[in-house]
Amino acid sequence: MKRLNTEWGELESLVLTDMSDVFISNLTIQRQHFPNDDDQTGAAKALMRLQDTYQLDTNTISTGDLPGSSSAASQQTALTVDDCYDLGKVAYSEADYYHTELWMVQALKQLDQGETSSTVDTVTILDYLSYSVYQQGDLERALEFTKRLLELDATHQRANGNLKYFEYQLAKQKKVEKREEGEAAEGRQRRETRGRPDDYLPERRKYEQLCRGEGIRMTPRRQSRLFCRYYDNSRHPRYVIGPVKQEDEWDSPRIVRYHDIVSDKEMEKIKELAKPRLRRATISNPVTGVLETAHYRISKSAWLGAYEHPVVDEINQRIQDITGLDVTTAEDLQVANYGVGGQYEPHFDFGRKDEPDAFEELGTGNRIATWLLYMSDVQAGGATVFTDVRAAVWPRKGTAVFWYNLYPSGEGDYRTRHAACPVLVGNKWVSNKWIHERGQEFRRRCSLQETD
Structure with a gap:
């Protein structure tokens, strides 16, 4: 520079x-x-x-x-x-x-x-x-x-x-x-003991520890309960003969990883479509609702609609088939690139109670789930960490991780607070799909118990 x-x-x-x-x-x-x-x-x-x-x-x-x-x-x-x-x-x-x-x-x-x-x-x-x-x-x-x-x-x-x-x-x-x-x-x-100045982020120490691979709370006993499996989403026609590889990354909240979920050719096409449109990523101001850049989110992003290329449409369909959720009310596919030092500090994907208008203009309810696809390996750094439960998920090209942001009751799961660690060496490409509540009424039914 x-x-x-x-x-x-x-x-x-x-x-x-x-x-x-x-x-x-x-x-x-x-x-x-x-x-x-x-x-x-x-x-x-x-x-x-x-x-x-x-x-x-x-x-x-x-x-x-x-x-x-x-x-x-x-x-x-x-x-x-x-x-x-x-x-x-x-x-x-x-x-x-x-x-x-x-x-x-x-x-x-x-x-x-x-x-x-x-x-x-x-x-x-x-x-x-x-x-x-x-x-x-x-x-x-x-x-x-x-x-x-x-x-x-x-x-x-x-x-x-x-x-x-x-x-x-x-x-x-x-x-x-x-x-x-x-x-x-x-x-x-x-x-x-003098050191770094006071910080606005109370969980800074925990966040940085996890980024270094320290302080992860997964005991050998808990680890033994996590499995890998071939998954066909209750014998979905697309995956009966060729089920996908599903791996448990965390138990509570449940975070799963899907292996070999997209091809190199598909990922390259997604990058090719996104590159001309990459712009500095923004956040929604919780007070004004205005989109603005922030020092705690350093990356470039672009949005791709399903109509723009068959590859985007195919990936959307694959997400729907595997998760069982309706993606017609989901946001467009967001592609993000993190260069050296690129990061997104701890945040929630869903709108909290103090942000009642977070996704009002979309008219599709809150973000019920997140699908995060890794489109590159990262030589050092770049983990996705969940600070509340002290979990860490490392980038692996061609894999996707999935978790629910909301309980079946519709209440936000605050354990899903997560962050994208700074990239130390290399270049990190991801794409994510935020799936919303509307359309999931019969796909993920509400529980009879509010606390479930």
């Missing part, structure tokens, strides 16, 4: 004086299709998101030595001092001093190891470092970085001012610590 956004502009300027008008014209035309500053900032944030979710240190990311990547790919994705510095600057602009410190330290480390840079020097990095650690309450390290900066540039005006201020604040802090030993211990603990 950075190379196409920043360095292409430099290349364009370089050739302006020495190339033909045709070449320059082509260069300028292509430029409009390249990333811009927003894309570069988004890529930087994606890297930091991956760093937190998969607990990667800055050196692992900088060397490109990521899980699931080859040694050749690692060399191609290695970050320079300038790249690390730019990542730190993006964090700094967001007042995210935790990540500012991490990436400025990495940039400093690479400079100390002998790497050269034509755009950034040690003094500049130390300036950012001292301020970012100060903002996190670590006065001693802030003072340490400031002193090192002044050894390199004794006339640095801001550093000289900061030196006096940090020394004054540190002396004041030590007086308080001597006076109140209890508070001193608490203060030290607070500095030692």
